[in-house]
Amino acid sequence: MVGRSAQIPTVNSQAVGVSYILLGAFLLIYPWFASPFWTVQIGAQSFILGVIALSLTLLAGYGGMVSLAQLSVAGCAGYMVAIWGFNDAKMSLGWPWIPTVFMAVLIAVIFGTLIGAVSVRTEGIYTIMITLAISVGFHYFVRQNYPIFNGWNGFAGLKPPVIAGVNMRDPIPFYYLSLGAAAIAYAASVYLGRSTFGLSLQGIRDNDRRMRALGFNVTAHRILAYSIAALIASLGGVLIVWLNGRIDPASVGVGATIDILVIAVVGGLGHPIGAFVGAVLFILLENFAVDLIDRERFNLLIGAVFLAIVLFSPDGILGLWQKIKKAMIRP
Amino acid sequence: MKLFIMTIMNGLTLAALYFLVASGFTLVFGLMRNVNLAHGSLYLLGAYIGFSILELSGSWILGVAAGFLSMAMMGLLFQVCIFRGMEGQDLRQTMVSIGISIILADLMLAIWGGNTYQFEIPDALYGGIRLPLVGAYTIYRLFILGVALVIGLALWFFLTRTQVGMKIRAGVDDKDMLAATGVNVHRIFAIVFAIGAGLAGLAGVVGGSALSIAPGEDVRYLLASLVVVIVGGMGSLGGAVLGSLLIGLAEQFGLAYTPTYSVVYTYIIMIVTLAFRPQGLFGRKA
Numbered sequence: 001m002v003g004r005s006a007q008i009p010t011v012n013s014q015a016v017g018v019s020y021i022l023l024g025a026f027l028l029i030y031p032w033f034a035s036p037f038w039t040v041q042i043g044a045q046s047f048i049l050g051v052i053a054l055s056l057t058l059l060a061g062y063g064g065m066v067s068l069a070q071l072s073v074a075g076c077a078g079y080m081v082a083i084w085g086f087n088d089a090k091m092s093l094g095w096p097w098i099p100t101v102f103m104a105v106l107i108a109v110i111f112g113t114l115i116g117a118v119s120v121r122t123e124g125i126y127t128i129m130i131t132l133a134i135s136v137g138f139h140y141f142v143r144q145n146y147p148i149f150n151g152w153n154g155f156a157g158l159k160p161p162v163i164a165g166v167n168m169r170d171p172i173p174f175y176y177l178s179l180g181a182a183a184i185a186y187a188a189s190v191y192l193g194r195s196t197f198g199l200s201l202q203g204i205r206d207n208d209r210r211m212r213a214l215g216f217n218v219t220a221h222r223i224l225a226y227s228i229a230a231l232i233a234s235l236g237g238v239l240i241v242w243l244n245g246r247i248d249p250a251s252v253g254v255g256a257t258i259d260i261l262v263i264a265v266v267g268g269l270g271h272p273i274g275a276f277v278g279a280v281l282f283i284l285l286e287n288f289a290v291d292l293i294d295r296e297r298f299n300l301l302i303g304a305v306f307l308a309i310v311l312f313s314p315d316g317i318l319g320l321w322q323k324i325k326k327a328m329i330r331p
Numbered sequence: 332m333k334l335f336i337m338t339i340m341n342g343l344t345l346a347a348l349y350f351l352v353a354s355g356f357t358l359v360f361g362l363m364r365n366v367n368l369a370h371g372s373l374y375l376l377g378a379y380i381g382f383s384i385l386e387l388s389g390s391w392i393l394g395v396a397a398g399f400l401s402m403a404m405m406g407l408l409f410q411v412c413i414f415r416g417m418e419g420q421d422l423r424q425t426m427v428s429i430g431i432s433i434i435l436a437d438l439m440l441a442i443w444g445g446n447t448y449q450f451e452i453p454d455a456l457y458g459g460i461r462l463p464l465v466g467a468y469t470i471y472r473l474f475i476l477g478v479a480l481v482i483g484l485a486l487w488f489f490l491t492r493t494q495v496g497m498k499i500r501a502g503v504d505d506k507d508m509l510a511a512t513g514v515n516v517h518r519i520f521a522i523v524f525a526i527g528a529g530l531a532g533l534a535g536v537v538g539g540s541a542l543s544i545a546p547g548e549d550v551r552y553l554l555a556s557l558v559v560v561i562v563g564g565m566g567s568l569g570g571a572v573l574g575s576l577l578i579g580l581a582e583q584f585g586l587a588y589t590p591t592y593s594v595v596y597t598y599i600i601m602i603v604t605l606a607f608r609p610q611g612l613f614g615r616k617a
Binding site for chain 1: 434597602605606
């Protein structure tokens with residue numbers, strides 16, 4: 001399902017341009033008519049989860065490496081925000097938000113790169129297993145470590161900063177902040193796919209031996225891909241602690257890890273937009289599962305959706321959409 | 332000294348339990364390249380079904396049998412209905428098994444709730460026994476050690492001395508050649524998957540009787556099996572033995588001497604193994 005087709009689809013670029021403008025305009029005016037619940041809980045949260053899932057889409061789609069440790073990287077950034085900035089547990093360094101975010105992203109990128117350095121020694125399904133184990137190891141570590149990570153309790157009372165007089169805690173500024181982060185991460189991913197680096201990465205995904213014979217440093221390319229994915233994941237991690245106001249071991253647990261995989265796969269690993277499609281669907285199901293099926297049984301619903309997608313449309317919703325379009329053009 | 336010997340005993344019995352779970356996992360992987368991430372769910376589901384049968388019939392042995400048979404049937408169904416159709420697409424199979432495990436976990440929560448269940452073990456296995464050097468020790472934990480030994484030997488005998496076992500090993504080495512010699516590879520696959528899943532169910536009842544069963548145990552044993560087979564080498568029975576011993580002992584020694592980080596040691600062992608020997612201690616290069 002990963003890496004079966006080339007990532008640059010030949011589409012009418014004019015049509016894409018128009019749809020981008022329409023989508024962009026809709027997203028910009030969306031908070032004007034949506035309630036705070038829809039703006040933050042649905043809108044901003046979809047962007048943030050989408051950004052974290054995007055880092056997985058990037059690794060899996062371009063690099064053919066399915067890493068389940070991306071949420072740990074995001075969680076690492078989130079923990080660093082709590083530790084370097086302000087929290088309720090009086091265990092923080094109290095730095096202002098700019099250096100705090102800088103340190104959080106830096107440490108998370110180093111963490112993600114180390115994960116990459118360990119996991120590129122493996123391929124395919126082995127990568128899934130290793131990264132799953134790393135992710136659980138991280139979960140246990142933060143749960144047991146009290147001096148730095150405050151163990152079971154984690155940290156609460158994390159607040160988004162006030163930037164230029166605008167309190168980012170308010171729904172609309174926070175929405176735009178998340179939208180901005182998502183847009184930057186998305187644009188960077190699309191650009192990356194067309195850049196020299198991205199093309200070599202896709203070449204490595206399709207045939208690493210040939211790329212090695214051509215003189216490419218396969219390992220370095222793969223590790224750099226992990227670093228870039230970690231950069232994106234850490235953005236999402238910073239935003240998610242600002243959104244939730246807290247971080248604890250459960251937020252980097254197995255369930256949350258699998259959620260990110262579900263989002264990326266259900267959306268479709270073929271294109272960066274898939275991560276956001278998956279995130280919107282996931283958030284909508286999470287919030288409105290109560291209307292479809294008992295609230296308690298949300299996991300059953302999302303599991304069934306995930307299973308149906310991997311069984312019947314390995315390219316996710318994007319793949320489904322492509323199929324429908326093809327069927328409509330050629331009746 | 333007493334603590335040391337006690338820790339070794341506890342480590343060995345935990346290793347025995349890990350071996351019971353991981354042997355099925357590694358068997359399935361070795362032959363089919365199928366990483367069945369629903370293996371932990373089979374463990375827990377087997378335990379729940381065994382528990383319910385035990386409640387109904389009052390017989391612990393019947394519960395163990397039910398755990399084994401029901402999960403063997405389940406594994407058979409997985410292989411025949413789902414995984415057979417996507418042979419060779421190992422990444423997709425893994426995803427499907429993740430989907431199955433999400434659904435099973437939620438169904439189990441719906442049926443058996445969030446409670447912790449404790450098994451009633453037979454009187455013969457209840458209580459303690461005095462051992463030389465060790466002192467008093469739980470009979471049941473020794474029993475698990477015995478079960479693991481018997482099953483390990485049985486698997487070894489099955490794989491090396493019987494015709495089906497020979498076919499399985501031939502399939503591990505070269506599936507296509509085996510099929511070309513006229514062996515029905517699909518039947519072999521189904522047998523192996525049934526045995527692997529059944530062992531998970533059996534381990535669920537046997538292990539659940541030693542500790543307890545509750546939601547979340549599925550993930551715990553899935554991860555234990557993952558780490559065991561990554562360290563030992565995927566698809567190798569000997570690797571599963573060695574991996575279980577390492578992980579079981581590391582966990583218990585960690586628990587006895589540095590309780591805070593005991594859970595982290597297993598992952599450190601795994602990462603070190605990966606760094607120096609990515610295919611695992613007994614594994615062959617893929």
